[in-house]
Amino acid sequence: MIHNISSLDLKKLLDISIYCYTCNACSMVCPLNLVKDFSPRYFLSQLRLNGLKDMDSFLADNEDIYKCITCQQCMTECPMSKPGEGMNIVEIIRILREYSFENKLNAKELQQHCTHQSMMQLNSTLHSQSASVINRIDYIRSDPSLKFTDTGEIGLFLGCFQFMEDLFEIPNREFTDIARGAIKLLNQNDIVPVILETKCCGHDLYWMGDTNNTKRLAEFNVQKFKDAGVKTIITECAEGYYMWKYVYPKLVIECDFKVIHFSEYIIQSELLKKMFMHPLKMKVTYHDPCRLGRLSNIFEPPRQILSILPGITYLEMKHNRTTSLCCGVSAFLDCNAEKKVFRELRIQEAMDIGADYIVTTCPKCIVHYNCYLKEVSTNIQNSQNPNDQDSRPLPKLIDLSTFLAKYFMLI
Structure with a gap:
């Protein structure tokens, strides 16, 4: 069975958008709005202005639907967002992308945004x-x-x-x-x-x-x-x-x-109770991936695990759980200099608390944070004036299962 988006889907999308009463809470927390790249509120208002009749012309050559990183930060502050109903900007963006993809409205723009x-x-x-x-x-x-x-x-x-x-x-x-x-x-x-x-x-x-x-x-x-x-x-x-x-x-x-x-x-499980735990001494923090945190509401299990390991001092970054900073790249779309700002801010937060490791569970976060860390390390090594560089050690990025396996000396 081939799925095709219908006018009923688009009508439902517009019905969802009506929940927005332009309070601007979404734009205030949108990471992209921080770099003056995207405003959820403005996008929704333009969507409603065009409506079903002019949907194709609105989407044709429209890059904004690929700029959104679908991190769902906006929905943590939206007063009209409720589980299963109300406003959902991320789902609106996804449906518009689906409609555009099926109707080949902006194939060129999609290609340009793929990393x-x-x-x-x-x-x-x-x-x-x-x-x-x-x-x-x-x-x-x-x-x-x-x-x-x-x-x-x-x-x-x-x-x-x-x-x-x-x-x-x-x-x-x-x-x-x-x-x-x-x-x-x-x-x-x-x-x-x-x-x-x-x-x-x-x-x-x-x-x-x-x-x-x-x-x-x-x-x-x-x-x-x-x-x-x-x-x-x-x-x-x-x-x-x-x-x-x-x-x-x-x-x-x-x-x-x-x-x-x-x-x-x-x-x-009983795993943490029966396994040998050696007394390491290190400071560890946890980075919430968007898909596991805000989109799936799993915040505490990784923290609970890291908090009970002997020798591990668990620390929390300034932005955590629902306010966690996105790595800036979703579905490997639109990785650019502006998105690098998000990674810089996140690494700085980890450095501010003295974390030795940033633990996460998202391969994309590992790719992009490590890319940034590699660039910073290279710049430090090539610097003509080391005094201009932050002297604090850079944290290491590591996946949760890898961290635990190494902690228990299994790999």
């Missing part, structure tokens, strides 16, 4: 359109210390870690160690998870408007795990969690898995 030569979007599209293109798990099979199976009730969705590691030329197995760490930790809790060769979760395609191909990916992944007898899906990636928990059930009939994030599983 890394559109490789992530191309990878997802190839996955959706070719039965033979899947995420191989050879890097898991080649490690004899990892215990996993191809049938069972608990599945671990690994997503595109291997592809991302190859694409960004990560030298120290940063992304594949996320998978290894998660499996090792589950094994320590007597869980042998189902690991399958699956396709991309479709997050980036979904948020750029390609819902048809997202649906194909969802159908493949859901059927794979159903055939394996899986009842519970554990995901480590924030975006994978969001897709399995909230999007897949809308796109695939009888997608009835219990979906839990890796941090939720760990904090509810």
Whole structure:
């Protein structure tokens, strides 16, 4: 079944936009508005002015729908936003992108906003359109210390870690160690998870408007795990969690898995009680990814885990939970100098509290914060006047499962 957005969908979208009474709360907290790039309130007013009749002309060559980073910061302050009803700017943006994509209204603008030569979007599209293109798990099979199976009730969705590691030329197995760490930790809790060769979760395609191909990916992944007898899906990636928990059930009939994030599983298990914990001394903070935090309302499990580890001093950055700063790039769209400001602000917050590590659960946050840190480190090394540089040590970015696996000396 091919999904096509209809005039009824657009009518619903306009009905949602009517909830806005231009109080400007959204624009006051919108990260893009800080760099004078995008105003949610102005965008909504223009949308309502054009209406259904002039929707195509409004969207044609309109770059604003791709500038929005869909971080949902605006909805934390909107007085007309309620769970399941009321204003939802992020969903309005997504529906407009879908309509634009299906009607090829601004294909050129979309292409210009895709980052890394559109490789992530191309990878997802190839996955959706070719039965033979899947995420191989050879890097898991080649490690004899990892215990996993191809049938069972608990599945671990690994997503595109291997592809991302190859694409960004990560030298120290940063992304594949996320998978290894998660499996090792589950094994320590007597869980042998189902690991399958699956396709991309479709997050980036979904948020750029390609819902048809997202649906194909969802159908493949859901059927794979159903055939394996899986009842519970554990995901480590924030975006994978969001897709399995909230999007897949809308796109695939009888997608009835219990979906839990890796941090939720760990904090509810006996793992932290029975494992050897050595007394390290380090300061750690946690960065809330948009998809896991504001869009999925999972804030506390990662913090609870980090707060009870001996030797770890857990610190909170100024902006946390619902006010957490976005890394600035969603669905690998629109990574530019203006978005780098967001990363600079976040790293400065971590430095202000003296954090040695910033722990997160989003591969994109790891990519973009590490990109910024690498640039800063290079500038410091090449500086002719070291006194002009901030003398405080830079924090390290690390995924939650990798951090825990290294803490327990499993990898």
